Structures are given as C-alpha cells and as structure tokens.
Amino acid sequence: xxxxxxxxxxxxxxxxxxxxxxxxxxxxxxxxxxxxxxxxxxxxxxxxxxxxxxxxxxxxxxxxxxxxxxxxxxxxxxxxxxxxxxxxxxxxxxxxxxxxxxxxxxxxxxxxxxxxxxxxxxxxxxxxxxxxxxxxxxxxxxxxxxxxxxxxxxxxxxxxxxxxxxxxxxxxxxxxxxxxxxxxxxxxxxxxxxxxxxxxxxxxxxxxxxxxxxxxxxxxxxxxxxxxxxxxxxxxxxxxxxxxxxxxxxxxxxxxxxxxxxxxxxxxxxxxxxxxxxxxxxxxxxxxxxxxxxxxxxxxxxxxxxxxxxxxxxxxxxxxxxxxxxxxxxxxxxxxxxxxxxxxxxxxxxxxxxxxxxxxxxxxxxxxxxxxxxxxxxxxxxxxxxxxxxxxxxxxxxxxxxxxxxxxxxxxxxxxxxxxxxxxxxxxxxxxxxxxxxxxxxxxxxxxxxxxxxxxxxxxxxxxxxxxxxxxxxxxxx
Amino acid sequence: xxxxxxxxxxxxxxxxxxxxxxxxxxxxxxxxxxxxxxxxxxxxxxxxxxxxxxxxxxxxxxxxxxxxxxxxxxxxxxxxxxxxxxxxxxxxxxxxxxxxxxxxxxxxxxxxxxxxxxxxxxxxxxxxxxxxxxxxxxxxxxxxxxxxxxxxxxxxxxxxxxxxxxxxxxxxxxxxxxxxxxxxxxxxxxxxxxxxxxxxxxxxxxxxxxxxxxxxxxxxxxxxxxxxxxxxxxxxxxxxxxxxxxxxxxxxxxxxxxxxxxxxxxxxxxxxxxxxxxxxxxxxxxxxxxxxxxxxxxxxxxxxxxxxxxxxxxxxxxxxxxxxxxxxxxxxxxxxxxxxxxxxxxxxxxxxxxxxxxxxxxxxxxxxxxxxxxxxxxxxxxxxxxxxxxxxxxxxxxxxxxxxxxxxxxxxxxxxxxxxxxxxxxxxxxxxxxxxxxxxxxxxxxxxxxxxxxxxxxxxxxxxxxxxxxxxxxxxxx
Numbered sequence: 001x002x003x004x005x006x007x008x009x010x011x012x013x014x015x016x017x018x019x020x021x022x023x024x025x026x027x028x029x030x031x032x033x034x035x036x037x038x039x040x041x042x043x044x045x046x047x048x049x050x051x052x053x054x055x056x057x058x059x060x061x062x063x064x065x066x067x068x069x070x071x072x073x074x075x076x077x078x079x080x081x082x083x084x085x086x087x088x089x090x091x092x093x094x095x096x097x098x099x100x101x102x103x104x105x106x107x108x109x110x111x112x113x114x115x116x117x118x119x120x121x122x123x124x125x126x127x128x129x130x131x132x133x134x135x136x137x138x139x140x141x142x143x144x145x146x147x148x149x150x151x152x153x154x155x156x157x158x159x160x161x162x163x164x165x166x167x168x169x170x171x172x173x174x175x176x177x178x179x180x181x182x183x184x185x186x187x188x189x190x191x192x193x194x195x196x197x198x199x200x201x202x203x204x205x206x207x208x209x210x211x212x213x214x215x216x217x218x219x220x221x222x223x224x225x226x227x228x229x230x231x232x233x234x235x236x237x238x239x240x241x242x243x244x245x246x247x248x249x250x251x252x253x254x255x256x257x258x259x260x261x262x263x264x265x266x267x268x269x270x271x272x273x274x275x276x277x278x279x280x281x282x283x284x285x286x287x288x289x290x291x292x293x294x295x296x297x298x299x300x301x302x303x304x305x306x307x308x309x310x311x312x313x314x315x316x317x318x319x320x321x322x323x324x325x326x327x328x329x330x331x332x333x334x335x336x337x338x339x340x341x342x343x344x345x346x347x348x349x350x351x352x353x354x355x356x357x358x359x360x361x362x363x364x365x366x367x368x369x370x371x372x373x374x375x376x377x378x379x380x381x382x383x384x385x386x387x388x389x390x391x392x393x394x395x396x397x398x399x400x401x402x403x404x405x406x407x408x409x410x411x412x413x414x415x416x417x418x419x420x421x422x423x424x425x426x427x428x429x430x431x432x433x434x435x436x437x438x439x440x441x442x443x444x445x446x447x448x449x450x451x452x453x454x455x456x457x458x459x460x461x462x463x464x465x466x467x468x469x470x471x472x473x474x475x476x477x478x
Numbered sequence: 479x480x481x482x483x484x485x486x487x488x489x490x491x492x493x494x495x496x497x498x499x500x501x502x503x504x505x506x507x508x509x510x511x512x513x514x515x516x517x518x519x520x521x522x523x524x525x526x527x528x529x530x531x532x533x534x535x536x537x538x539x540x541x542x543x544x545x546x547x548x549x550x551x552x553x554x555x556x557x558x559x560x561x562x563x564x565x566x567x568x569x570x571x572x573x574x575x576x577x578x579x580x581x582x583x584x585x586x587x588x589x590x591x592x593x594x595x596x597x598x599x600x601x602x603x604x605x606x607x608x609x610x611x612x613x614x615x616x617x618x619x620x621x622x623x624x625x626x627x628x629x630x631x632x633x634x635x636x637x638x639x640x641x642x643x644x645x646x647x648x649x650x651x652x653x654x655x656x657x658x659x660x661x662x663x664x665x666x667x668x669x670x671x672x673x674x675x676x677x678x679x680x681x682x683x684x685x686x687x688x689x690x691x692x693x694x695x696x697x698x699x700x701x702x703x704x705x706x707x708x709x710x711x712x713x714x715x716x717x718x719x720x721x722x723x724x725x726x727x728x729x730x731x732x733x734x735x736x737x738x739x740x741x742x743x744x745x746x747x748x749x750x751x752x753x754x755x756x757x758x759x760x761x762x763x764x765x766x767x768x769x770x771x772x773x774x775x776x777x778x779x780x781x782x783x784x785x786x787x788x789x790x791x792x793x794x795x796x797x798x799x800x801x802x803x804x805x806x807x808x809x810x811x812x813x814x815x816x817x818x819x820x821x822x823x824x825x826x827x828x829x830x831x832x833x834x835x836x837x838x839x840x841x842x843x844x845x846x847x848x849x850x851x852x853x854x855x856x857x858x859x860x861x862x863x864x865x866x867x868x869x870x871x872x873x874x875x876x877x878x879x880x881x882x883x884x885x886x887x888x889x890x891x892x893x894x895x896x897x898x899x900x901x902x903x904x905x906x907x908x909x910x911x912x913x914x915x916x917x918x919x920x921x922x923x924x925x926x927x928x929x930x931x932x933x934x935x936x937x938x939x940x941x942x943x944x945x946x947x948x949x950x951x952x953x954x955x956x
Contacts (some may be wrong), residue, residue: 032601035557037579039550039552041549043547044545044546044547067522068522068526069525073517074514097587107514120510120519123510139618140617142551156552
C-alpha cells in the first residue's frame with residue numbers, strides 16, 4: 001500500500017513529462033525498477049491489464065484459428081546467421097548465455113523467435129494440407145538495450161505475443177497480415193482507448209528480414225510517436241533460409257509465404273502516457289480490474305449506518321469488482337488521492353446527507369465531474385457511465401491525434417511542425433539515403449508510416465524535391 | 479497433421495516404457511525436441527492443457543487473494559549468495575548470461591525466483607498493514623540439467639507458476655502452506671485425474687533454504703514416484719538474508735514468515751504416463767480441449783445425408799468443442815487411430831445404419847466400450863459419459879496407487895518391494911546419513927515423503943534399526 005508521503009506526484013505532466021511518467025508508473029504501483037539494470041518488475045496493477053489484453057486477444061486468436069504454443073528461450077547462433085538481413089538487424093542487441101550447448105554452439109536468448117520457430121516449421125510442414133499453419137506464443141523477450149531504460153517502453157526484458165503463420169499463397173499472407181493489424185487497432189481502441197495511425201513502414205524502418213512491415217502508431221502527449229504493434233509479411237526469405245517447403249495440390253514442391261506479428265507490454269506504457277494526468281493514471285474502464293471504489297464519508301455518529309449501506313452497495317456492484325475502502329486509518333481526502341493516483345474510473349462517495357437522500361455521489365476519474373445518483377438507479381448508471389468514460393478517453397485522444405497531424409509542403413514547415421510537437425504529413429521520394437538525411441538533420445525524427453490510401457501520389461519529396469513515391473508521416477519517435 | 483506412416487507407436491507401454499513415452503508425446507503432437515539440447519517445444523495440444531491448468535488455478539488464486547505479477551528473468555549473482563543453503567542447492571544447475579550488468583555483476587537466468595522477488599519485498603513491506611502479501615507468477619524457468627532429457631519431466635527450460643507469500647505469524651504461514659498443497663491435490667484430481675500422496679519431505683530432500691517442504695507425489699506405471707508440486711514453509715531465513723521486516727501492531731519491528739510453492743508443465747508428463755496406453759494418450763475430459771470427435775462412416779450413396787446429419791450433431795455438441803472429421807482423404811480406420819493417439823475422450827461414429835436408427839455409436843477412449851445412443855439423448859449422454867470417464871481414470875489410477883504401497887518391516891522386504899516396482903511404507907530414524915546409505919545401496923531410490931498423520935510412531939528404522947522418528951515412503955523416483 002502507498003504511504004502518505006509517497007502519494008503525490010511532484011511534477012506536472014506538461015512540465016516534465018519524462019519525470020512525471022517515471023513517478024506515476026511507480027507510485028500507481030504499475031511497475032518498479034529491478035536491481036538488474038534495464039529490467040522491470042511488473043506489479044499486479046499492471047499485470048492485470050496484461051491479463052485482460054491476453055484474454056481479449058486469445059479470444060480473437062481462437063476465432064482466427066491461431067493456436068497457442070511455446071518455443072524455447074534459447075536460439076542457436078547458427079540460426080540467426082541463416083537469414084542475413086534478420087541477423088544484421090538483431091545482432092547488436094542480442095544477449096548470449098555463458099553456458100555452451102553440448103555441440104559447442106553459442107546460444108542467444110530470444111530477441112524474437114522467427115528462427116527457432118521456423119526450424120520446427122521446416123519439420124512439420126509437408127503438404128498443402130498442413131497449411132495455413134498459424135501459431136502464437138506469449139513469452140518474455142530479451143533485447144540488450146544500451147539506451148536509457150523507460151519502464152514499459154524500453155527495457156531489456158518485456159512480455160509480448162508473437163504470431164507466426166505460414167500460407168500457400170502471397171494473397172492469403174497479405175490478407176491476414178492486414179487482418180491482424182486491424183485486430184491490433186481494435187484492441188487498442190476497445191481496451192486501452194488508444195487511437196492509432198495504421199500504415200506501412202518505409203524500407204528503412206521495416207523489420208529485419210521482412211518483405212514489408214505494417215504498423216500501428218500512437219501519438220504521445222510529449223509529441224512523440226510510439227510504435228504499438230507490427231505485422232510483417234516476411235515473404236519467402238525465411239522459408240528459403242530454413243528450407244520450409246510443401247507439396248502443392250499439383251503434387252509439386254512449393255515454397256510457402258509467412259508472416260509474423262506482435263504486441264507487447266509497451267501498450268501499458270502508451271495507455272499511461274496518453275490518459276494520465278497530474279493526479280495519476282487514468283484507467284480505461286475496459287482494462288480496469290476494479291471499475292469503481294466506494295469511499296464512505298464517515299462521521300462518528302452515523303458510522304454504522306453508512307458502513308452498512310456501503311456494504312450493501314458493494315454487493316450490488318460486485319460485478320464491477322468494486323472496492324469498498326473502509327480503512328479507518330486514513331481520511332476520505334487521502335483515499336480520494338490514492339484511488340485517483342491508481343486511476344479507478346469511478347469513485348462512489350456516500351455520507352450522512354446522501355444516506356438521508358437515498359443517493360450516492362459519483363465522481364468520474366477522467367473529467368472529475370460529479371453527479372448524484374439514487375440508490376435504485378445506481379447499477380444501471382454505473383454501467384452507462386463506464387461506457388461514457390471509455391468513449392470519452394478514446395475521443396479525447398483521437399482529437400489530440402487528429403489535431404497533431406500537420407500537412408507540410410517544404411522542409412522549413414517540416415521543422416516548424418516537429419518543433420511544435422506535431423506529426424508531419426508529407427511526400428517522400430522513398431530513397432533510404434534521403435530518409436537518413438532527415439534523421440541526421442532532425443535528431444530523433446523518423447518516418448513512422450506510409451498511410452494506407454488509394455489516392456494517387458502527386459508531389460515532390462519534402463527533402464530532396466525529387467518526384468515523390470508516397471505520402472508518409474514523420475515524427476519524433478520513442 | 480500426423481502422416482499415416484508416423485501414426486503407430488512401435489513399442490508397448492509395458493515393454494519399453496521410456497521409449498513408449500517418448501514416442502507417444504511426439505506422435506500425439508504434445509511436444510517436440512528442440513535443436514537446443516535439453517529444451518522442448520510445447521505444441522498446441524499440450525499448451526492448451528497448460529492453459530486449462532492456468533485458468534483453473536488463477537480462479538483459485540483469486541479466491542485466495544493471491545495476485546499475479548512478473549519479476550525479471552535475470553538474478554544478480556550476489557542475491558544467490560545471501561541465503562547459504564539456497565545457494566548451495568541451486569549452484570550446480572544455474573545458467574548464466576555472458577553479457578554483464580553495468581555494475582559488472584554476473585547474472586543468472588532464474589532457476590527459481592525467491593531471491594529476486596524478496597529483494598522487492600524488502601522495499602515494499604513496511605507495516606503489518608502490508609501483510610499478508612501474496613503474489614504469484616507464471617513464467618519460464620531454466621535449470622541447466624546435465625542428466626538425460628525427458629520431455630515435460632526433465633528439460634533445461636520449463637514453464638511453471640511460483641507463489642511467494644509473506645505473513646505476520648508462523649501459524650498463518652503454516653496454514654496457507656498446507657492450504658496450497660490441498661489446492662494442488664484438488665487440481666491434480668479435478669483436472670488431470672491424478673491421485674497423489676501428500677506429505678512432508680525429509681530434511682535431506684527439502685527445498686534448499688526452506689524450513690520444511692510439503693509435496694504431492696504421484697506414482698507412475700514404471701514404478702517410479704514423481705514429485706508433482708511442492709509448497710515450502712521458508713521460515714524466516716530469506717527474510718533475514720533480504721532484510722524483510724515490518725512494524726507490528728505494537729509498533730515494534732518484526733521479521734515476517736514466508737512460503738513459496740509451485741507446479742509446472744511436468745504435470746502434463748505425469749498425465750500422459752499415468753493414463754496413456756498402447757494406442758496413445760488418454761486425455762481426462764476436464765483438460766481435453768476437444769471432448770469428442772465425430773467420424774462419419776461414409777459410403778458413396780449415403781454420403782450427403784450422413785455428412786448433413788454429422789454437421790447437425792456437431793452444432794448440437796458445440797459446447798464440447800467437438801471435432802467433425804470430414805476429411806475425405808482418410809478412411810475411418812485411419813481416423814480412429816489418429817484420434818485415439820491424440821486421446822480425445824469420446825468418438826462418435828455415424829454410418830448409414832445409424833442414420834436409419836436415429837442413433838450414433840459412442841466409443842470411450844478410456845475403456846474402448848461402445849454404446850448406441852439415440853440422437854435425442856446424445857447431448858445429455860455425452861455430458862454424463864465425460865464425468866464417468868474422468869472418474870474412471872481417477873479411480874483406476876487411485877487403485878493402482880493404493881495397491882502399490884507395501885508396508886515393509888525390514889530392509890530385505892524393502893528391497894523386494896522396490897524390485898517389484900512398489901512404494902515402500904516404512905519407518906525411518908530421520909538421520910540424513912542413514913537416508914544417504916539407502917540411496918547408495920538402492921540406486922535411484924529416495925524418501926518421497928513423510929505422510930501427514932496423527933498416529934504415534936512405534937517402531938524402528940528400517941535400515942539402521944535405531945528408534946524411528948517417522949513413518950515415511952521410499953520409492954524409485956524421477
């Protein structure tokens with residue numbers, strides 16, 4: 001339990017965003033630093049959010065005929081080397097174990113599992129009847145980051161899911177790669193109230209070893225874009241390296257198409273940054289384990305009556321996992337602060353006057369608005385209000401996202417927009433070297449994604465002025 | 479999907495148990511060997527059993543006020559050294575990572591998480607109000623075994639849950655340590671139809687660093703005992719080493735009591751060994767994802783009618799996750815073999831004659847018994863039959879367990895019983911050196927547990943003939 005002197009966040013969100021984030025994560029007991037540099041402890045308040053994400057997504061996976069499995073943590077070094085681009089992309093951040101395999105081979109701790117999984121696929125897949133093969137795993141991932149740690153956003157260990165599917169045709173593979181991206185978009189909206197921009201990564205920013213990468217990008221209040229999930233069409237590169245082939249309906253050997261896709265505990269960080277305020281985190285109702293908290297306002301003479309009623313109410317609201325905060329060593333003001341810090345969507349106050357009026361006072365965490373509700377209407381009103389809060393969080397974030405996108409015509413406008421913490425919408429030639437230069441000139445700025453559109457591209461590159469290949473977003477990025 | 483030539487198990491369970499086990503696990507697609515020696519791939523057929531165990535146990539944990547969290551994979555070397563007994567016990571099987579922490583410290587890959595978790599507990603616990611603190615995590619565990627691998631039973635990586643609780647008093651700690659053991663016993667019975675012996679480990683066999691260890695032990699058809707779950711009262715040793723203390727109600731600093739407890743994917747191996755037969759695995763209905771499979775017996779002229787009815791039935795039985803096997807490239811005999819191999823509890827056959835009689839034939843996987851059931855009674859009969867199968871598997875295993883326990887009076891009887899693949903029930907002096915000698919003389923034999931009993935001990939040690947300290951079971955062990 002939080003101690004009185006530890007409750008308050010000592011900085012404002014819009015004054016020192018980074019420090020605010022670090023404090024709010026720890027004080028709301030979502031995560032803690034580990035004695036091992038770069039690793040984090042995911043505490044129950046955050047782990048329950050991850051479990052909600054898992055339950056929701058597992059249900060979606062079931063409908064998509066994706067099955068869960070578990071592959072080893074260790075990956076033989078030789079596997080990494082097989083797919084050249086993949087190896088290049090991951091080498092800098094791979095952690096290795098000191099113990100050697102009996103064969104004398106170095107073993108990596110999985111930074112992603114394409115190679116270890118596809119080795120099995122090459123054994124399991126024989127005929128077109130084995131396809132599509134769709135597996136997913138929920139596991140821990142190790143990337144030996146050398147940059148500074150940010151809880152949930154950049155840590156040496158994190159939790160994720162990774163889906164790995166194999167198809168007969170590129171068409172199926174394309175289709176399902178995008179289907180998963182839609183699933184990720186829905187999950188962000190339905191659970192975490194996070195609006196995203198969907199699109200394709202540029203060649204420069206795509207996953208190491210992919211044909212192309214699709215992405216969902218959220219935009220944080222500090223003016224930085226955050227990649228929230230990716231779905232890669234891997235083409236046939238891994239199939240080639242791992243010798244995955246199948247006998248087609250025509251009895252001829254063929255090479256299959258593959259995709260892989262993932263979301264991680266990073267989403268919890270995105271949720272905190274987007275919805276939190278100076279008082280603490282704000283939980284979207286659909287991921288809040290406890291949807292509301294009852295704080296009885298007790299004066300000695302009415303104590304028993306009020307507590308009795310509060311207990312009655314907590315029974316009525318049990319389906320919302322309501323908390324009844326009847327601790328007698330803290331005053332109501334302290335309790336208000338604590339539950340606001342922890343982001344509980346609705347506070348229910350009940351005092352002597354309310355008891356007389358057969359009502360309670362509801363306080364929304366998102367807007368701080370209060371309303372009186374009669375006992376008889378309470379359950380139905382809470383149900384409505386939770387939906388209103390979920391929608392309000394999403395809509396507010398969506399307005400922020402939409403208003404953050406600035407169309408720019410030239411590079412001076414580009415720089416101004418970035419300085420104003422905006423997302424730049426512009427045209428680009430598609431040359432990775434030109435993209436490099438933008439990244440050099442404006443430190444921390446990346447092409448976030450090429451939006452899906454059927455519009456014809458008419459214009460020139462914002463940097464080199466050559467004919468444009470596509471419309472693209474640039475922003476500072478995590 | 480299994481290929482025709484890969485279906486059959488080439489040895490009998492009672493002829494070459496070890497080879498039978500290896501084949502059945504792989505052919506039923508429960509697990510596969512990994513290219514990394516000693517590691518395994520948990521395939522969807524087995525992972526779904528693990529998910530069922532997780533869902534069941536999470537629900538129990540919720541009722542016991544245990545919350546889920548996640549702690550880092552890496553443990554600083556210095557942490558291990560703090561609790562001397564613990565360090566001694568785990569050192570031989572710890573895997574280390576090659577990358578060093580910024581502080582230059584060696585990092586272990588968790589073989590168990592007491593030390594990394596209790597470091598956090600020392601920061602989080604301040605007052606009696608913070609107790610009891612009850613957390614659990616589901617995670618992967620690495621133990622660098624040098625003995626031969628057995629899928630699910632002994633691998634370098636496995637999945638488990640580990641609970642870690644802190645209490646004000648030893649009484650609470652004792653009580654909940656045993657409560658969890660009861661939960662494990664129930665889980666084994668309710669889900670996996672595995673009967674167990676409950677008891678306490680001897681001083682020699684207890685968990686490194688524990689005050690005492692309680693255990694559930696199952697008995698396998700090859701005459702070996704298998705530890706299926708343990709719950710340790712850790713006393714105050716870790717609290718002392720990790721400086722965990724709290725301010726009591728009397729405002730004085732006190733040292734708390736701790737327990738830890740775990741079950742792992744090993745349970746899946748136990749289930750396979752106990753219930754499987756020469757045809758394959760036998761899934762207890764309560765862990766079978768698909769409770770039944772419909773195999774239409776099709777001849778050309780009635781094909782459409784039978785398939786139509788089979789589809790109707792599969793809709794009626796959708797709550798049992800029924801599989802309709804309408805593949806037209808395999809004959810019914812092949813399909814029977816495949817689903818028997820994979821252990822589906824009930825096969826539903828429907829052919830032209832059945833259609834006419836408005837009936838199906840049900841075939842139980844556990845006994846191979848057949849019965850005719852009218853369409854109108856099908857759903858209710860399946861429901862009953864699944865309960866019968868679950869009970870029959872448990873009761874059969876319980877009879878085997880009970881009949882395997884042999885009371886012995888002296889060491890020559892002891893040896894005969896062990897040679898006959900039995901569990902020895904006997905008296906022991908309690909001296910670890912005497913226990914060592916038994917282990918030396920009878921290779922692979924261990925004290926499995928001291929049963930919980932209120933009987934007074936009257937007798938002498940089976941080996942050294944000194945006065946006995948307790949009644950105890952010995953058996954060959956995994």
